[in-house]
Amino acid sequence: MLKPIYSFLTSLNLGLWLMTGVMLTLALGSFTRASESGINEMPLLFWLQRAPLSLSWWLWLCIVFLAVLFLNALICSIDALRKKGRSIAPHLMHAGFLLVVIAHLFSSYGGYKQQMQLTEGGTIGFPDGDQVLLERISGEVGQMGMLSSYRAQLRVKGRIEEVQPNQPVFHQGYGIYLKEVALSPVPMALVEIHREPGAWAALLGALFFMAGNVMLLAQRKGR
């Protein structure tokens, strides 16, 4: 009884069909209005609970395909690693993929995002009640009248820290991001705080994946 289920779960054909399913559901999802319905504004699991099924059905299907694909890749790798003389490269890539899926799961549940518009002297509030003071907003106007660079000085636990585009400030597990700045009529900044609990798992997954990928390339060289 268990053997046919095991063989089915480890089969290449199942993996190929699941990948096709993931692609099709994502393709259908790309033509829906999901990205305009707040999906990027809250953790994914909250969005899934709130969004009507007419908007989220493709994502539920995609998650089902991904969950079985996760099992398929996991069991396939465990099965292959038990046999001697097999290259570990594909399994490192599988491990990377599994970690990235786990990362999305963490972020879907424990992610946090809040946007706020602040003037100098305003405070950035955190969910635990902690506050960071925005002391100064500055920027330079470029040739075409647009800001060529901008930054804000924050007072974090008595220290001055500077936040710029692509240079967030991290504080108690949250990233503080400077999204936009206007210098007139009064300096004003659009600030976002983010918590992305899956980021480290995603990075680790990426490293595993690339290590396996590079090994695979080296093995295929000259063949």
Added chain:
Amino acid sequence: MKWLLISSAVLYLASFKRPVFLAALAAGLVYLGSRGLALGRLPLIGPQDTLAFFSSSIGLMALPFVYARAAANERFFTWGTGVFAGLFALLATPFPTLNMPLPPVLDTYWFELHVALAFFAYALFGIAALFGVVFLMQGKRQVLDLQYRAALVGYTFFSLSMISGGIWGYYAWGTYWLWTAKEFWTSILWVYYSLYLHLRLKGQSWDRGFAWMGIVGFFVTLFTYLGVSLLMRSSHSF
């Protein structure tokens, strides 16, 4: 300097011989180099720069294959790649150049790495598609091996591009993932080539299907690159 881009396109379209192909590539690279020097960064913003970059990426990525022993007698491949690269160079010419400085959020090496690697990958997927056509015409298995290699290296570049994009996104927006059309289709393209690479495990009976997968993959690539930007709203519509 637009004459360099036009010369590159014309030479590519006439690249029946390898030296002509090389001259076309050189003209394209000098054009990109001059743009880069003028801008002080990689020319990766706006339709003209990206199409010219894509054209040169095709030439550059095809070079090892054009000179590969296994493809030495495949004149169609050299010319076919030249036509590919030439058409994209020609497509670039009607668009104006965007000479503005980078918006602050794009002013990072992660952005340049992300975009350049994606174009190298797209180019290799195009080359793999061409090998698919050659295989279907001639049936030589060594051509299919070249298709596999092009797609595998392309897949590696594409994975690296997704990773660098994720790191950039994390530093720029606080998340490595956004649910927008470009991310959807980037993931579709990545899963598509994951499927393609797994399909090789099915053995020789699937050779023709494998070649067709490589060809269809380039259409998915083109939709991801051009279709999404032109037809859908996305975080990548800068």
